[in-house]
Amino acid sequence: MRGWLSLLAIGLLLAAADSNAIEEQPKLSGLEFVSPETRSLQADDASNPGMLWVLRGEQLWQEPAGRSQASCASCHGEARQSMRGVALRYPAFDAGAGQPIDLKGRINRCRTDNQDAPALEHESEELLALTTYVAHQSRGMSVPPVEDERLRSVIEQGESLFRERIGQLDLSCAACHDDRWGQRLGSSPIPQAHPTAYPLYRLEWQTVGSLQRRLRNCMIGVRAEPFAYGSPEFIALELYLMQRAEGLPVETPGVRP
Amino acid sequence: MTRTMISAPETARAGDVVEIKAMIAHPMETGYRVDATGKPIPRNIINRFECTYDGEVVFAADLHPAISANPFIAFSTIATRSGPISFTWTDDEGKTETASVEIQVE
Numbered sequence: 001m002r003g004w005l006s007l008l009a010i011g012l013l014l015a016a017a018d019s020n021a022i023e024e025q026p027k028l029s030g031l032e033f034v035s036p037e038t039r040s041l042q043a044d045d046a047s048n049p050g051m052l053w054v055l056r057g058e059q060l061w062q063e064p065a066g067r068s069q070a071s072c073a074s075c076h077g078e079a080r081q082s083m084r085g086v087a088l089r090y091p092a093f094d095a096g097a098g099q100p101i102d103l104k105g106r107i108n109r110c111r112t113d114n115q116d117a118p119a120l121e122h123e124s125e126e127l128l129a130l131t132t133y134v135a136h137q138s139r140g141m142s143v144p145p146v147e148d149e150r151l152r153s154v155i156e157q158g159e160s161l162f163r164e165r166i167g168q169l170d171l172s173c174a175a176c177h178d179d180r181w182g183q184r185l186g187s188s189p190i191p192q193a194h195p196t197a198y199p200l201y202r203l204e205w206q207t208v209g210s211l212q213r214r215l216r217n218c219m220i221g222v223r224a225e226p227f228a229y230g231s232p233e234f235i236a237l238e239l240y241l242m243q244r245a246e247g248l249p250v251e252t253p254g255v256r257p
Numbered sequence: 258m259t260r261t262m263i264s265a266p267e268t269a270r271a272g273d274v275v276e277i278k279a280m281i282a283h284p285m286e287t288g289y290r291v292d293a294t295g296k297p298i299p300r301n302i303i304n305r306f307e308c309t310y311d312g313e314v315v316f317a318a319d320l321h322p323a324i325s326a327n328p329f330i331a332f333s334t335i336a337t338r339s340g341p342i343s344f345t346w347t348d349d350e351g352k353t354e355t356a357s358v359e360i361q362v363e
Contacts, residue, residue, distance in 0.1 A: 047278060047329055052327060055260045
């Protein structure tokens with residue numbers, strides 16, 4: 001980590017940020033930037049460790065939980081049908097709460113309101129497994145444009161967070177992911193920051209993690225105070241990233257180094 | 258809860274070389290880490306993996322702490338006759354996990 005920070009400091013002095021907006025460039029999944037070995041792990045379900053979380057999610061989907069003793073399946077039936085394409089719509093506007101909610105939050109809402117069970121912790125094995133399982137039902141489907149007008153201002157908030165310089169290194173997300181994708185940060189290639197493979201298995205984590213865990217890592221990397229899990233800032237960033245990834249297919253569960 | 262994933266062909270011709278892949282969800286705790294309070298986390302890894310087919314061990318491995326979590330093992334064997342291919346993983350706590358798939362050999 002320290003290695004990449006100092007290299008970074010040098011690299012950034014060299015290139016002044018320009019507005020090389022990603023819209024004018026080809027959209028590439030993070031998968032395009034990983035080694036052939038990592039890519040082949042993701043390509044074959046028998047070798048993709050993320051599939052262990054899909055399996056766990058499938059078990060949890062069937063299990064009665066909470067005071068209602070209702071399972072996800074008892075209301076939603078076959079996830080293959082009922083959850084197909086659902087991940088493409090998240091974060092979505094939650095009319096009840098009057099604010100956007102992401103997929104993890106929506107699943108937790110069903111836990112608390114429909115199963116009458118305690119909410120699951122953000123990076124808990126169970127919530128990750130359920131989220132991975134639900135998102136997996138959209139694998140191969142492309143991210144559509146965001147059409148809900150109520151989300152406009154949230155996308156704008158997400159975009160300004162993406163462009164804002166943060167941390168002791170005084171860098172924005174855009175400085176790396178719009179202006180310098182394809183270049184290297186130490187040994188890591190900088191991807192375009194698409195959210196379409198999450199939750200994903202990261203070899204460094206030795207486990208599946210959420211998009212917010214990845215975003216926290218990037219924030220810590222520039223020595224910024226990361227937003228809290230589930231914070232409105234993260235949901236706005238997630239939504240901005242999602243609309244920025246329009247047209248890319250969902251990969252969940254992805255594999256990254 | 259333990260989960261395993263096995264990949265093996267459902268059918269093969271006698272004499273074919275068949276590829277087998279086996280993965281198990283396991284933290285492979287190295288024994289070198291400490292928890293949030295500084296207490297060492299005891300080592301708990303899968304230390305032994307075995308695959309039997311047609312009454313014989315066709316593949317076995319001793320595993321060590323440098324092996325990553327959720328170990329993935331791929332190997333090949335020769336199809337002889339129809340029957341179960343069985344897998345056993347044993348960890349430091351003595352817990353054993355098994356899985357089995359059927360292969361049809363013509």
